[in-house]
Amino acid sequence: MTRLLLIDDDALFRDLMTRRLGREGFEVSACADAADALAFDPEPLDAILLDLMLGERSGLDLIAELKQRFQPRELVVLTGYASIATTVEAMKRGATNYLAKPVDLTQLLKVLRGSDVAQTAPLAGRHVTPAELEWEHLQRVLLEHDGNISSTARALGMHRRTLQRKLKKHSPF
Numbered sequence: 001m002t003r004l005l006l007i008d009d010d011a012l013f014r015d016l017m018t019r020r021l022g023r024e025g026f027e028v029s030a031c032a033d034a035a036d037a038l039a040f041d042p043e044p045l046d047a048i049l050l051d052l053m054l055g056e057r058s059g060l061d062l063i064a065e066l067k068q069r070f071q072p073r074e075l076v077v078l079t080g081y082a083s084i085a086t087t088v089e090a091m092k093r094g095a096t097n098y099l100a101k102p103v104d105l106t107q108l109l110k111v112l113r114g115s116d117v118a119q120t121a122p123l124a125g126r127h128v129t130p131a132e133l134e135w136e137h138l139q140r141v142l143l144e145h146d147g148n149i150s151s152t153a154r155a156l157g158m159h160r161r162t163l164q165r166k167l168k169k170h171s172p173f
Contacts, residue, residue: 002112003044005070006030007037007059008051008078013101017049020105026112034062038069045070047112050095052079052086058147060086063093076111078103083139138166 004026008014011032018028031037034057048066052059059077067075074097077090082100090098097111138156145151149167153160 002026002046004028004047005045006049009033009054024109042069045072047074048072049076049078052077060089060093063095067094074112084136085140085143089143
């Protein structure tokens with residue numbers, strides 16, 4: 001049986017994915033935050049599903065530590081805020097894949113079973129809209145400033161609240 005750790009702060013998503021993956025033959029353990037995940041039994045895992053936004057903490061910051069502690073074959077970053085900047089950063093830090101929520105169960109199963117590599121680029125194969133370009137730019141600058149909203153707003157020459165409002169909008173993808 002494949003052992004999987006799901007780390008997501010959304011209780012409804014966590015419960016739904018635990019049930020769905022359990023029916024597919026996975027032994028799923030679920031955690032709501034980084035502290036619970038890092039306190040989890042350090043037995044080797046086959047896969048980790050990691051939410052990009054865990055409350056105040058970024059899932060990106062956990063990738064290296066989770067890979068070292070559990071040595072999973074797959075570490076998949078899941079997010080409702082997909083961007084090219086975070087995709088690239090997640091892969092640089094050691095993620096094996098990056099999927100946008102709502103995640104297609106068939107695609108996720110292919111990734112977890114190693115039978116297919118998911119499409120990691122959220123914009124692949126289509127034209128980019130102005131809203132998507134703006135989203136990408138905001139994400140890239142935010143990443144350059146280690147997630148600091150005030151510093152990012154200064155770098156972009158905009159008010160901090162304007163930046164927060166733009167970031168709270170869902171990803172245009």
